[in-house]
Amino acid sequence: MIALEPFSTPRETLHRLLDRLLPDLSAGANVLVKPEWCARARPRPAENTSPAFIEALLSWLDARGARVALAHSSLLTPPDVPYMSFTDLLKLEGVDYLMEDFPHVRLIDLETEPMRLRRSGEVELLAPATLDEVDLFIHCARLKTHMATTIAVGTKGLMGLLPDSENLRMHRDGLDRLLAHLGDAVAPSLTLVEADVGMEGNGPHHGQDVACGIYFGGDDLLAVDSAAAGLMGFEPADVAHLVGLAALQGRDLPGLPEEWKRWVRPFAPAGDHLQHKKVTVWPGDSCATCHLAAASVEDHVRSNPHHLGDLAAVASMLYMRGFHIFMGHHDPERPPPEGQASVAVGACAAEWAQAHGVPLVPGCPVRYHQVQPTLMQLIRDMSRGRLEAGSS
Numbered sequence: 001m002i003a004l005e006p007f008s009t010p011r012e013t014l015h016r017l018l019d020r021l022l023p024d025l026s027a028g029a030n031v032l033v034k035p036e037w038c039a040r041a042r043p044r045p046a047e048n049t050s051p052a053f054i055e056a057l058l059s060w061l062d063a064r065g066a067r068v069a070l071a072h073s074s075l076l077t078p079p080d081v082p083y084m085s086f087t088d089l090l091k092l093e094g095v096d097y098l099m100e101d102f103p104h105v106r107l108i109d110l111e112t113e114p115m116r117l118r119r120s121g122e123v124e125l126l127a128p129a130t131l132d133e134v135d136l137f138i139h140c141a142r143l144k145t146h147m148a149t150t151i152a153v154g155t156k157g158l159m160g161l162l163p164d165s166e167n168l169r170m171h172r173d174g175l176d177r178l179l180a181h182l183g184d185a186v187a188p189s190l191t192l193v194e195a196d197v198g199m200e201g202n203g204p205h206h207g208q209d210v211a212c213g214i215y216f217g218g219d220d221l222l223a224v225d226s227a228a229a230g231l232m233g234f235e236p237a238d239v240a241h242l243v244g245l246a247a248l249q250g251r252d253l254p255g256l257p258e259e260w261k262r263w264v265r266p267f268a269p270a271g272d273h274l275q276h277k278k279v280t281v282w283p284g285d286s287c288a289t290c291h292l293a294a295a296s297v298e299d300h301v302r303s304n305p306h307h308l309g310d311l312a313a314v315a316s317m318l319y320m321r322g323f324h325i326f327m328g329h330h331d332p333e334r335p336p337p338e339g340q341a342s343v344a345v346g347a348c349a350a351e352w353a354q355a356h357g358v359p360l361v362p363g364c365p366v367r368y369h370q371v372q373p374t375l376m377q378l379i380r381d382m383s384r385g386r387l388e389a390g391s392s
Contacts, residue, residue: 002218002227004260007196010052011059013215014192018060021190021217025136027065032108032134033057034071034188036142036157037093038205038288045209046199049140051095053194057138058102071108071130072160086111115163120181121248126166127186139188143198143228145207147270148175148285148328150239152204153228154191154221155183168365171287171328172348180244183221191224192217198232200267206274214263222246223254230256233266280337284328289365290346294325326352343378345371 005017035049054070061068072086086109090096099105108130116129131137139154146152156179159167170178195214201207212231218224222245226236236242236253246253256264274281283291322340330352336342344353347364354360361374 002216002220002223002257004214004216004257004263007213007215010050010196011056013196014053014056015060017192017215017217018057021219022136025061025064025066029064029066029135030133031061031066031068031136031138032071032130033061033068033138033140034157034160035093035140037072037089037160040205044199044205044207046142046144046197046203046207047205048093049142049194051093051098053140054095055098055101057140057192058098058105062102062104066136067104067106068102069106069108069130069134071110071128073110073128073162110161111163118185120184123178123181123185125178125182125185126163127161131161131186136189138190138192141191141193141228143193143195143212143232145200145203145232145267145270147202147204147272147283149179149241150234150270151225151229151232153193154188154225155179155241155245156204158182158186158188161186164365168287168289171285172364175285176240177244179241180248183225183241183245184248187221190217190219191221193224193228195228195231198265198267200232200269202270202274207270208268210265210267212263212265216260220254222249222251226254227256227260231260231264233264234269278322280322280324282324282326282328282330284326284330284348286328286346286348287365290327290348293361293366293371294327294345326358332356341378 001021003017003020005013007013035054037048040047058068072089086107090107099107110128114129115126116132117124118127139157141154141157144152146156149156159170159182162170170182193216195212195216198210198212199207200210216224216227222242225242229236229239229242242253272282274283281294322337324337324340324342326336326342326344326349327346328348330349332352332355336356336358342358344350344358344360346366347362350360350362352358359378361371363370
């Protein structure tokens with residue numbers, strides 16, 4: 001079953017939706033809730049599960065006597081960046097105060113929990129053992145586009161259950177293919193999509209807000225995600241991980257319910273690159289460690305203003321036509337932009353970099369302090385080359 005409710009307030013809307021989806025929840029039921037969270041300091045409204053949504057969900061469950069645990073894995077970061085605990089994550093997401101209102105809610109840092117192998121077809125995945133110990137697994141999602149997977153709703157959000165090793169593997173070994181297996185192996189009891197505001201364009205982090213005015217969800221992950229694609233104006237058949245999930249389950253792709261069609265709001269699809277002045281980032285299907293490591297170059301320069309060589313190198317970029325950072329997998333037949341500087345970051349980009357003689361910062365995961373000096377040295381070298389060429 002899937003259901004949709006027009007948005008009024010977070011509490012009123014979600015309570016109406018839950019009344020329809022969980023009419024027979026037993027008192028004392030063990031419920032695991034996983035929000036959609038990323039560790040960005042200033043997330044956009046549609047990036048993460050909002051504190052108001054979590055409060056509304058916990059209040060509904062509390063009123064019915066459920067025994068609730070709130071859980072998330074650690075967020076994927078370079079290995080030489082300090083570990084962010086689940087408690088730290090709660091503070092970052094602005095929901096730590098809720099624990100005062102719901103003192104009986106148990107907090108679970110899934111990174112510290114035992115893992116258990118789950119099988120989907122020929123694929124085995126490590127997932128938290130606690131999934132087998134609860135009566136109900138509620139997965140919270142947002143309505144977003146995604147630069148690598150077309151959409152990021154229920155299935156994509158399940159990666160927040162996984163340990164770092166599995167997250168890296170998902171990106172390295174075929175993201176859409178393994179997302180289908182993940183959705184098959186750890187399908188939630190209930191997926192809830194917070195879509196008062198969605199994100200179009202370069203999601204899941206750099207897109208634009210879209211007013212949608214709805215909450216929806218259901219007990220069938222494939223049906224929820226297929227409906228989500230339709231609500232954004234996409235065909236589910238064009239979303240590779242949904243096609244894969246349907247094939248694994250021997251099903252046809254569900255369509256958008258007729259009564260939901262008035263809520264369709266065509267989203268601008270994600271592009272294939274991000275533009276930061278003269279720096280162009282081509283993320284491909286790369287993971288967060290590569291993103292954070294590449295972004296560290298700017299942080300490095302800002303925190304070391306006394307390094308005149310670094311400042312001179314960055315200043316020299318003003319005279320470049322462009323600087324391109326490639327991450328993730330790319331077609332080896334696709335050349336880098338002609339006449340502009342390019343660098344590849346991470347093991348996934350190694351084949352492409354080798355095919356075109358592009359400098360590579362290796363590693364999986366890439367280390368934060370490895371990429372800083374490597375990229376800065378590359379910029380210095382290119383700077384000197386251009387200065388020499390200009391003076392001859």
